[in-house]
Amino acid sequence: MRLKSTMFSDGGTIPLDAAHPMCGGKNVSPDLEWSDVPEATKSFALLCHDPDAPTGTGFYHWILFNIPASVRKLDRTMGTAENPQGGKHGHTDWGDKNYGGPCPPPGPAHHYHFTLYALDVPKLDLDENTTGAKLRFMMRDNTLATAALTGLFGL
Numbered sequence: 001m002r003l004k005s006t007m008f009s010d011g012g013t014i015p016l017d018a019a020h021p022m023c024g025g026k027n028v029s030p031d032l033e034w035s036d037v038p039e040a041t042k043s044f045a046l047l048c049h050d051p052d053a054p055t056g057t058g059f060y061h062w063i064l065f066n067i068p069a070s071v072r073k074l075d076r077t078m079g080t081a082e083n084p085q086g087g088k089h090g091h092t093d094w095g096d097k098n099y100g101g102p103c104p105p106p107g108p109a110h111h112y113h114f115t116l117y118a119l120d121v122p123k124l125d126l127d128e129n130t131t132g133a134k135l136r137f138m139m140r141d142n143t144l145a146t147a148a149l150t151g152l153f154g155l
Helices: 132-139
Strands: 002-004 032-035 043-050 059-068 110-119 143-153
Touching: 002 110, 002 143, 032 110, 043 132, 059 132
Parallel strands: none
Antiparallel strands: 002 032, 043 059, 043 110, 110 143
């Protein structure tokens, strides 16, 4: 699978609009588009994770799952949509169920990994309280393929 965005390229800088308001951004989730999907795909899930966050386990910025298999893109601002392309938001480390943009402490830029998972089940029996760790655990036996896009952001 391949994952891309018009907002930033793989390894490129995430624009300020996508950053959290605490860092001067507008919390605009990036547009994402994917291709080369396995034929057996029945749904998708998406995680945005910052492994560089000083927490010991990183920081989940976006958790989205139960995206129908027919979907191949998410438009900008889907991170705040009530029912994004038929999917369901989970509980981020920001403490809510929407996309929460980058806002690292001062220092080197952090890596933000947007990872798309193609799953062999039509839906996961999870709710909006689902954390990134729980979603990863529940997908472990149902993942057909992954695609990742990494953006950098620093202050």
